[in-house]
Amino acid sequence: MRIKSPPAILPSRLRVRLVLILSLGLASLCLIPQAGAEYGDVVLNRISEANDMRPVIFPHWFHRLRFRCKVCHGELGFEMRAGSNPMDMGKIIDGQYCGMCHNGQVAWSVDECHLCHSGKPGLKTGIRGSNQTGGPGRW
Amino acid sequence: MKLKSLVYPAALGLSFALLAAEPSWIPLAEDGLHDPESPAIKLLQEPAEALSRLPADNVGNKVSWIEALREQYIEPRTNIFPETKIEILDMDIIMENTGELPLVMFPHRPHTEWLDCKNCHDKIFVEKVDANPINMFAILSGQYCGQCHGAVAFPLTECNRCHSVPRSIFTGNPGVQPQPAAN
Numbered sequence: 236m237r238i239k240s241p242p243a244i245l246p247s248r249l250r251v252r253l254v255l256i257l258s259l260g261l262a263s264l265c266l267i268p269q270a271g272a273e274y275g276d277v278v279l280n281r282i283s284e285a286n287d288m289r290p291v292i293f294p295h296w297f298h299r300l301r302f303r304c305k306v307c308h309g310e311l312g313f314e315m316r317a318g319s320n321p322m323d324m325g326k327i328i329d330g331q332y333c334g335m336c337h338n339g340q341v342a343w344s345v346d347e348c349h350l351c352h353s354g355k356p357g358l359k360t361g362i363r364g365s366n367q368t369g370g371p372g373r374w
Numbered sequence: 375m376k377l378k379s380l381v382y383p384a385a386l387g388l389s390f391a392l393l394a395a396e397p398s399w400i401p402l403a404e405d406g407l408h409d410p411e412s413p414a415i416k417l418l419q420e421p422a423e424a425l426s427r428l429p430a431d432n433v434g435n436k437v438s439w440i441e442a443l444r445e446q447y448i449e450p451r452t453n454i455f456p457e458t459k460i461e462i463l464d465m466d467i468i469m470e471n472t473g474e475l476p477l478v479m480f481p482h483r484p485h486t487e488w489l490d491c492k493n494c495h496d497k498i499f500v501e502k503v504d505a506n507p508i509n510m511f512a513i514l515s516g517q518y519c520g521q522c523h524g525a526v527a528f529p530l531t532e533c534n535r536c537h538s539v540p541r542s543i544f545t546g547n548p549g550v551q552p553q554p555a556a557n
Contacts, residue, residue, distance in 0.1 A: 271406045273399065273421045274434040275526035278407060292407050295526045296435045300424055303450045304522075305490035310454050315493075315521055335454060353414035354407055362525050363407060371516045371525030 272364030277317050280360045283352060290354030311335050318360040397436035399425055434528050440484050462486045466555055467503065468539065470548040477539040483554065503549040 275295030283290045298307070307313045311332065314320050320332060327334035328345055336342045343350060362371055399421035403410040408418075421435070428448070429441040442448050452460045463486045469478040485494075495501040498521055499508075506518065513520035514530060524530045546552075 271400065273405065274529075276405075276407055289409055289412060294421075296421060296425060296437075297419060299439065299450060299488075299526075300448050301450050303452055304488045305493060306451060306454055308493050309490035310458055341454075349412055350414045350417060353409060353412040353418065355409045358407065364405075365526070366524045366529045366531065371520060371522070 274364045276363045278354060278358045278360055278363060279317070280354070280358055281318055282323060283354075284356060288348065289352040289356065290358045290360075291351045292354045293351075317362050397426075397430055397432070398422070399436065431528070433532060439488075439527075443487060461491055463491070464554045466551040468544070468546070468548045468551060469508070472537060474541075475533070476537040477541060477544055477548070478536045479539050479555070480536070481555065 273294060273296055277293040277295065278290050279293060280290035308315055313332065322332040324345065326332055327337065330338065333351070334345065337345055337351075365371060401420055401422070402408045402418055403415050408415060425435055425437050429438040429445065430436060431438040443450070452458075463482040465482045467480045467482070469480065472478055498518060499506050508518045512518055513523070516524070519536070520530065528535060
């Protein structure tokens with residue numbers, strides 16, 4: 236017995252092309268997960284550019300390979316919200332905040348300005364590379 | 375007809391191949407944050423160089439940080455000051471107000487391996503069962519668990535990692551569990 240195929244809504248060649256394009260589109264979404272920052276990267280630009288320096292890019296991934304969260308967010312007193320830590324170079328040179336390690340002993344010293352001040356001009360302070368919910372990704 | 379019979383499996387195959395592809399990390403010069411003109415680009419460590427050696431995950435940094443720590447792929451420092459007290463707490467809490475979703479099992483151990491008690495208590499969570507009106511709206515707007523999960527810890531797309539205990543198999547009482555699960 237032969238079953239009649241249902242009437243096509245689109246011409247079959249067009250349908251095939253459409254399916255191919257959609258599949259490739261979906262596949263490319265999987266291939267390029269997030270064009271952009273690494274998960275947890277923080278941009279610090281409260282005062283950098285106003286002082287003719289590039290914004291600071293703080294990579295969480297790099298630091299958590301070497302330190303547990305509790306070191307910076309416990310011992311060093313970093314608040315867990317981008318932009319809420321009132322640090323400046325005076326305090327850092329004084330050994331506070333980043334200066335606790337970036338002193339030429341634990342990590343590179345503050346005279347390597349460009350290693351931290353490495354961001355594109357115009358970036359706004361906040362956490363990048365994370366999920367865009369109403370919360371931390373937008374801070 | 376013949377073309378179609380080739381196209382469907384090919385497209386499907388391609389999608390699966392790409393889904394199963396090895397995780398990749400974007401080079402610093404192309405991440406949209408670092409200035410490609412900055413002299414730092416040549417000196418800073420690339421994410422792929424460090425993260426590709428660690429146990430894989432499919433979200434966040436594409437790294438299972440818990441496994442990386444447990445299996446000693448990494449040994450991050452616990453303290454800078456010698457007098458800092460390091461506390462690890464092995465205690466699970468079951469939360470039952472999850473609607474129809476599986477119950478939430480919160481394991482203190484992996485959290486205290488990274489964090490200090492005072493990072494959460496009592497600033498984010500009151501140190502008492504049932505004292506915190508946690509809900510997903512608050513979490514999605516960055517409160518409670520959402521302070522870290524969605525920013526630096528695994529993202530809020532991974533429902534089952536927290537909602538991990540099916541209602542049908544849980545026979546105990548919610549709250550502090552007598553025996554922590556092996557985690």
